[in-house]
Amino acid sequence: MFKTIEKNYKKNLRETKFNKFYWITSILLILSSSLLQISDNIKPYFIYILLLIFVIGYFIINYKKTMKYVNIKNKTNFIEKLKIYNNEIEKQNFNKIILLLKQYNFKTKNDLKLAIDYYNSEKPIKIESDYLGWIISIALTLSSFIEIAYNTKTQTIDTTKISVILSSTLGIIIGFLIPIIIFKIFIxxxxxxxxxxxxxxxxxxxxxxxxxxxxxxxxxKKQ
Incomplete structure (x- = not known):
């Protein structure tokens, strides 16, 4: 029951609908640009400009659809219209949640509390950053670099060794860690x-x- 509510809730989210529209449109534009044999020099511009037009069109259609039955005074400014639009979206969002709850006979505060407790229990435990641990780790790393680069014969730190170690570390960060982080952000x-x-x-x-x-x-209220 709770899994189904969660699934339908996700389906009704604005973000889900927009993501679906955005990626389908992007893929279709990429395929269209290939089929039309557009020059590689102008292909990116063709995709970006059309994608921008489609996204703007999407929001205009969504705005008109949302505000269809809302009475707005003629002298209402743009900022006020956006506030009314956001309030209407929020109202529609809660109406959809109410319909979902009614499907599973949620009628009392106790029923709601049961659902809230379930979803709260499913949240991962937030682990606070241990700043002391970070400081100790950095201190140990620096001391390791110094120990490796320290020349016992001359009793000095070999800066060449440090630069080699840092270059290798930087290479690993650029080559492996940054692409992984970018991929994670993308996903x-x-x-x-x-x-x-x-x-x-x-x-x-x-x-x-x-x-x-x-x-x-x-x-x-009965459906």
């Missing part, structure tokens, strides 16, 4: 993590729980 942006979904769902359910009087009629 995190491409897919919404379960941790984020459960955290957002828990927050939304907590909001409904704290404002239960506002939503209890919707929860008890």
């Amino acid at each position: 995190n942006n491409l897919f919404i993590s379960k941790k984020t979904i459960r955290s957002n769902l828990s927050d939304d359910l907590s909001y409904i729980y704290l404002n239960f009087d506002k939503y209890k009629n919707q929860l008890s």
Whole structure:
């Protein structure tokens, strides 16, 4: 039950819908540019410009669809319209969550608390950074460099050895660690993590729980 709620919640997220649109559009544009045999020099510009147009179009359509039944005064400025738009999206988001909860007969605060406790228990434990540990690790690393580079005969530090060690370390960082970090950032942006979904769902359910009087009629109302 909770897994299904989580799955449907993710499906209804704006981020999920936009990510799906963005990547499908990007792939289609790349394939189209190859089929049309566009010059390699202008191909990136062709893809970027069209992708930008499609993204702008996506948000315009989404805005009009969201604001279709919202009455806005003619003199309302752009910033106010955006605030109304965001409020309407939030309202629609909670309405979808209420529909999800009704499917599984969630009607009381105790039912909501059960769901909140479940999603909170599924969150990974946050481990605080141990700054003392970091300082000790850095100190040990530096002392290791000095020990390796120390010349016992002349009783001096061989700077050439240190530069060789640092160059090798830098090479490993550039060659292996940076690509791994970039790939991880890319994957995190491409897919919404379960941790984020459960955290957002828990927050939304907590909001409904704290404002239960506002939503209890919707929860008890028959579909």
